[in-house]
Amino acid sequence: MNGPGRELEIRREYAEQCRSCGNCRSVCPIFAEICTEDAVARGKISLIRAVLDAELDLTAIFDEKIQLCLNCKACRDACPNSVPVDELILASRSGLVQAGRLPFVKRVILRQLLRRGRLLPPMCRCASFFQRVVLRGFPRESALRQLLPVMGIERGRVLPEFAARAFLADAPEVVQPAPGAEQIGDTAPVSPNADRETVARAARSAVFFVGCATNLLYPGTARAIVDALGRSGVAVHVPRRQGCCGTPVIEAGDFVTARAIAAENVAMLRGSGADVVVTGCASCGFTFKKKYVELLGIEGGTGMPVFDFAEFLAHRGVPAVPAGGERTAASKVRVTYHEPCQLSRGQGITEEPRSVLRSLTWIEFVEMRDSDRCCGGGGTFSLTNYDLASAIGRRKADAIREAGVDIVVTECPSCVMQLRDVAAQAGLDVAVLAIADLVAMGYDGAEVRAELPAGTGPATALSGA
Ligand code: SF4
């Protein structure tokens, strides 16, 4: 019989905090769809306790139940006993990895592709060629497309296209502040106890951590972030040798590989000499802020203030649109905001993205119902549990429809990917963008407009703006 593993053992008291009250049942998006006890935190914790008490081995069934989680943290927030369910689940996955239950393909992806990083861009270039040249040339009913489910991909799924060139392939190492940008950075050293706004306003330079998904799938978003940061008056450092933040590795429970990735990232970020770290990916930000210290035990974490892009801009002020470029009221588009779990519950950032959106005078910001409800993406969850992720996503689609908007923005590439599919499957005429894409429209709509799905209402509305 395998033991529970060190990571779970040292978190035994967390499992004992659970009083089986069942509050978590009312918030779990998976439980809402399948209504079985093993889907919800209470059921998972019962299994974890059984493993800790040596009543249950780390079996395939235990593995299956522990993987069935979006890590959305809704249960943790709703728990009257403050049980850190997310930590318990990840620690359980770590035990499963130690017991040799990491599947071969996942092992190669995590330890070779993500850990070493160099192979990922050329592989994605091949995937881009396959998507652009091979798949696009074949009709939906072609035999080639019939093979997609064999590769674990739903035939009708809206998948993001890999960029022909990753953002980092062309990005300059340092981008100086835009000419004429307001220099609000303070030369005086900032106290380590300064509040977030003071730190953001004092920064003269920022190291931009792109994240794998934005680098390989959404390079336009990465360029929009660098552009907005430059306009805000900071010098932007973009180290070429950055790779994965470690989130998928941590999520899989491979803490040994994650610690190695984290150590390299910490050296890279500190080596940039920048004042702050900025990322546009909610998962990267959460991992840097919380997981490097809490879960991986890296003393001091990154050792630098880490900001989400929208958080940074909210504190520093959204750079003004050049004179003459303002949009008129007649061209206002209705925009709503979907809160990524790793930003709202993970980092406690809820108001800052809204503050950025409210500052864009050419949009009408509309709140959607249950904006913080998980969209079903869950990192790689939707890739392996498409039907369940789609069912969870349909509730989000209903809320978007009710909001009656042209554009949905969010702050996480995994949410962008999921919401684009969710919107397409529900027949919604909306564009799904990152906040940076929307901010960029205020400066130069051309590039972003070109990236909007063809024929959508917003593309039409904005073309005349
Ligand atoms: S809400 Fe918390 S204490 Fe109650 S059953 Fe769920 S995890 Fe246990």
Ligand code: SF4
């Ligand atoms: S983290 Fe989310 S999906 Fe996982 S058990 Fe908790 S509420 Fe359910």
